[in-house]
Amino acid sequence: xxxxxxxxxxxxxxxxxxxxxxxxxxxxxxxxxxxxxxxxxxxxxxxxxxxxxxxxxxxxxxxxxxxxxxxxxxxxxxxxxxxxxxxxxxxxxxxxxxxxxxxxxxxxxxxxxxxxxxxxxxxxxxxxxxxxxxxxxxxxxxxxxxxxxxxxxxxxxxxxxxxxxxxxxxxxxxxxxxxxxxxxxxxxxxxxxxxxxxxxxxxxxxxxxxxxxxxxxxxxxxxxxxxxxxxxxxxxxxxxxxxxxxxxxxxxxxxxxxxxxxxxxxxxxxxxxxxxxxxxxxxxxxxxxxxxxxxxxxxxxxxxxxxxxxxxxxxxxxxxxxxxxxxxxxxxxxxxxxxxxxxxxxxxxxxxxxxxxxxxxxxxxxxxxxxxxxxxxxxxxxxxxxxxxxxxxxxxxxxxxxxxxxxxxxxxxxxxxxxxxxxxxxxxxxxxxxxxxxxxxxxxxxxxxxxxxxxxxxxxxxxxxxxxxxxxxxxxxxxxxxxxxxxxxxxxxxxxxxxxxxxxxxxxxxxxxxxxxxxxxxxxxxxxxxxxxxxxxxxxxx
Ligand code: SF4
Numbered sequence: 356x357x358x359x360x361x362x363x364x365x366x367x368x369x370x371x372x373x374x375x376x377x378x379x380x381x382x383x384x385x386x387x388x389x390x391x392x393x394x395x396x397x398x399x400x401x402x403x404x405x406x407x408x409x410x411x412x413x414x415x416x417x418x419x420x421x422x423x424x425x426x427x428x429x430x431x432x433x434x435x436x437x438x439x440x441x442x443x444x445x446x447x448x449x450x451x452x453x454x455x456x457x458x459x460x461x462x463x464x465x466x467x468x469x470x471x472x473x474x475x476x477x478x479x480x481x482x483x484x485x486x487x488x489x490x491x492x493x494x495x496x497x498x499x500x501x502x503x504x505x506x507x508x509x510x511x512x513x514x515x516x517x518x519x520x521x522x523x524x525x526x527x528x529x530x531x532x533x534x535x536x537x538x539x540x541x542x543x544x545x546x547x548x549x550x551x552x553x554x555x556x557x558x559x560x561x562x563x564x565x566x567x568x569x570x571x572x573x574x575x576x577x578x579x580x581x582x583x584x585x586x587x588x589x590x591x592x593x594x595x596x597x598x599x600x601x602x603x604x605x606x607x608x609x610x611x612x613x614x615x616x617x618x619x620x621x622x623x624x625x626x627x628x629x630x631x632x633x634x635x636x637x638x639x640x641x642x643x644x645x646x647x648x649x650x651x652x653x654x655x656x657x658x659x660x661x662x663x664x665x666x667x668x669x670x671x672x673x674x675x676x677x678x679x680x681x682x683x684x685x686x687x688x689x690x691x692x693x694x695x696x697x698x699x700x701x702x703x704x705x706x707x708x709x710x711x712x713x714x715x716x717x718x719x720x721x722x723x724x725x726x727x728x729x730x731x732x733x734x735x736x737x738x739x740x741x742x743x744x745x746x747x748x749x750x751x752x753x754x755x756x757x758x759x760x761x762x763x764x765x766x767x768x769x770x771x772x773x774x775x776x777x778x779x780x781x782x783x784x785x786x787x788x789x790x791x792x793x794x795x796x797x798x799x800x801x802x803x804x805x806x807x808x809x810x811x812x813x814x815x816x817x818x819x820x821x822x823x824x825x826x827x828x829x830x831x832x833x834x835x836x837x838x839x840x841x842x843x844x845x846x847x848x849x850x851x852x853x854x855x856x857x858x859x860x861x862x863x864x865x866x867x868x869x870x871x872x873x874x875x876x877x878x879x880x881x882x883x884x885x886x887x888x889x890x891x892x893x894x895x896x897x
Pocket of ligand 1: 588590703
């Protein structure tokens with residue numbers, strides 16, 4: 356083993372990596388990645404490192420056995436551009452000290468939420484009383500390792516990924532040579548070649564969009580079997596970054612090859628990455644039912660040959676679902692979904708106010724009008740639940756010109772969902788000035804104190820609905836590969852639900868002052884009480 360390791364170490368010029376909050380498989384349950392958006396004072400160390408973000412394994416002490424999809428795609432782009440396999444390695448953060456040496460010329464880092472400013476992290480900070488998120492902590496931990504190695508080996512640091520906007524202004528602090536924004540396939544290999552040949556490269560680089568048929572296939576398995584099926588989104592919501600990318604569908608043949616590659620490599624899952632699964636094969640917003648059905652026919656059949664019975668997907672939209680209701684039913688039928696085997700897609704509800712829909716996301720309601728939006732949400736919810744899709748809805752609080760009445764309308768929509776017996780979550784997110792979005796210049800990082808009472812009520816209502824659903828669904832939701840981890844997660848989630856109920860009722864009763872007075876002082880990072888909870892979960896199993 357040491358001899359093989361030495362061979363790897365001598366040759367690798369380009370190391371691709373990410374922090375531990377990104378470079379993990381979340382024990383097989385991607386949704387638990389959101390747990391890492393919590394302030395770390397509220398996440399016990401053992402929960403973070405043994406449950407939410409276990410260490411990613413390597414094949415030889417250096418190369419990752421699986422990696423976040425963004426890194427897999429970047430590696431594939433370098434190989435397609437002529438780099439040899441032994442010149443490039445995807446390395447988890449803990450293995451960097453073994454992997455980096457005098458031959459390393461570039462360490463490229465993929466970031467999602469390096470400063471804890473993404474909508475989920477920012478919202479959780481504000482509602483819990485502040486403090487750095489686990490995502491922020493892990494980025495800092497990674498950079499300590501990288502900067503220490505850079506002192507010795509003088510390589511260049513290139514940072515890319517959806518979170519690069521958060522690092523504008525931090526380039527000197529982290530000694531970042533290039534901030535790479537956008538798609539890697541065409542432009543990243545060009546930048547790498549320039550760096551290797553000693554040419555000057557600009558500090559800010561924008562990646563060009565490749566045609567879908569020329570996106571190279573991954574050669575390292577992707578975490579939890581994620582495979583991208585579309586890029587970009589044509590709906591043009593003003594607060595969204597994927598919509599700034601040209602919309603494309605990946606050819607079915609390429610999707611099937613990546614699915615099969617992952618499965619043959621031992622990954623026990625398939626997850627389709629998309630902004631809206633029902634836009635697969637669409638021309639703009641003209642949906643293509645045949646393409647979607649064929650996609651599911653072939654992917655489900657392939658997955659079942661490897662013993663994988665459910666093909667999930669990341670996102671779907673309410674309007675698309677109502678346009679192709681029969682396709683929604685088809686996706687469930689073809690894989691035999693049931694209340695014991697449901698899907699949990701993420702869906703943007705955004706607001707119940709037609710005025711806000713019209714101003715910020717009228718494309719999301721297409722082909723209907725903004726005033727139809729509340730009914731679209733209610734009807735789509737019934738359809739989703741009917742076919743065992745339990746959505747994770749997110750809605751936005753803090754649109755720049757939102758009025759109390761806009762929040763009242765959102766609360767009314769949430770109440771309608773509750774009265775209809777909706778099964779799913781409704782999570783409020785504070786609007787943030789996300790870099791590269793159309794709303795970036797109008798928005799600001801909001802504090803709860805600047806919001807009207809109606810907005811706080813609207814936040815509380817969504818959390819109440821979410822908790823009600825969470826209580827009944829825990830055992831179906833928590834399905835990691837490891838039964839002990841399952842038990843631990845169920846116990847911890849029950850505790851978290853109790854804490855959330857206490858939090859919600861506190862805010863309802865006393866207003867947001869309670870956050871600063873009480874919640875901001877809580878720290879369970881080294882909690883022995885929670886350790887006992889975990890121990891009891893393990894003992895109970897025996
Ligand atoms: S529908 Fe979703 S992905 Fe598409 S532009 Fe709107 S927020 Fe972005």
